[in-house]
Amino acid sequence: MTNPYFIGENVKTFRNFDEAADNILRMMSQFIEINTLFIAKNDERTNQIMKAVNRDDVLVDEGKASPFEETLCKVSVDAGRQVVIIPDLKQSNLTMSLNVTEELGGGSFVGIPIYYENGENYGTICGLDTHPFEFSKEHVELFETMASLLTYVLELDEAYQQIQTLSAPFxxxxxxxxxxxxxxxxxxxxxxxxxxxxxxxxxxxxxxxxxxxxxxxxxxxxxxxxxxxxxxxxxxxxxxxxxxxxxxxxxxxxxxxxxxxxxxxxxxxxxxxxxxxxxxxxxxxxx
Missing domain, CATH: 3.30.750.24 (STAS domain)
Structure with a gap:
């Protein structure tokens, strides 16, 4: 009889934050059928797309940087630690005047900030579609859980980098x-x-x-x-x-x-x- 808890060679290991973030987005895409999921890093001036998973239409390109003030990510960061859901970008006062809304022609958005343990903002994890999308309670919980997980991964990655430096000091x-x-x-x-x-x-x-x-x-x-x-x-x-x-x-x-x-x-x-x-x-x- 096969042990149902034995994972063996299927266990995934990640070398850094980027690898973990990419796999988290791909896993999320299996549970939420929104067109685009992405993780962005921002410093209140620039918003850079670090990882992105697109289904049908390429709405977000990895590596692209935009002025932070003109992004949907700012809307998420301004709301703090809660999940922001915008079913219709053209109807929301928060997004109707943004250039990105005009470029997309409308759609829907969900996002939540990612923080370091000290409370400093790293960026956001978001979902985006050019069509209205019905977000369930489970979707909200998924974003909340993954944002917390990414905080943990960020701290692990930073600790690892410090260990690397200490283990070969110049x-x-x-x-x-x-x-x-x-x-x-x-x-x-x-x-x-x-x-x-x-x-x-x-x-x-x-x-x-x-x-x-x-x-x-x-x-x-x-x-x-x-x-x-x-x-x-x-x-x-x-x-x-x-x-x-x-x-x-x-x-x-x-x-x-x-x-x-x-x-x-x-x-x-x-x-x-x-x-x-x-x-x-x-x-x-x-x-």
Whole structure:
């Protein structure tokens, strides 16, 4: 007998807010047959469509930005934390004079703001149609629930970005020298983040040397080693000399497994030795 609660490989995972938002809209479209569902981000000046799902007519394009004052999203934000329903855009005092109403030729709208946990507005999640649409109590509850869920996802995404930064902090030491401690598990996404950080900061600070400390890496495999060696090669291409520290024996063995030669890579046992090698001496202050 099959266990009805076993989901297995059908479990969906999302890497960031954008992926979660896209899937939320597509799931909502299965329960509400309105032509367009979209999520917009606004800063009280500009309203940008982040994600959109259109059925028959393309009413909203992803990436499009418009003056906030002229959008239906402003109507939603002005109403606060409640769902705004406008069955007929041409008959409502809130929307009849908007350019978007004229462009659509009328229709219907539903929307609710999305907030961060601190109460700051992120944007809105909305539904739009060029025809009158009858919104049920279930539709209202769906929008309320998804707005709350997106708040939670926003906070998770922000926390994840902070963790990414903390797990690869860039530490300038002196002119031309910095340290990049790498901590935790390196995934494909983290590897790309670390590579971008190393290259960007190296150029910004005009580095001559970048010491990459590996002692905080919790898992070593062929992918991790290949990513580290890629960072080394890219740094050398932009004129920065990388020095690896905390290079455990198992890391070297994995490097051999992926067919890489470590002879041309500068390595030291620890940070102090790496700094001494390039002429930086640590002195203890006498109390």
């Amino acid at each position: 530490v300038p030491i002196t002119k031309g020298i910095a340290i990049l401690p790498v901590i935790g598990v390196i995934s494909e996404e983290r590897a790309e983040h670390i590579i971008l950080l190393a290259l960007t900061k190296s150029q910004e600070l005009s580095l001559e040397y970048l010491i990459i400390d590996l002692s905080g890496i919790s898992q070593i495999n062929q992918f991790v080693v290949a990513s580290l060696l890629r960072i080394v090669k890219l740094l050398e291409l932009v004129g920065v000399t990388p020095i690896l520290t905390g290079f455990h024996p198992q890391t070297a063995m994995k490097a051999i497994d992926v067919g890489e030669d470590l002879q041309n890579i500068q390595t030291e046992a620890n940070l102090e030795r790496a700094l001494n090698k390039i002429g930086v001496v640590l002195e203890k202050r006498k109390m």
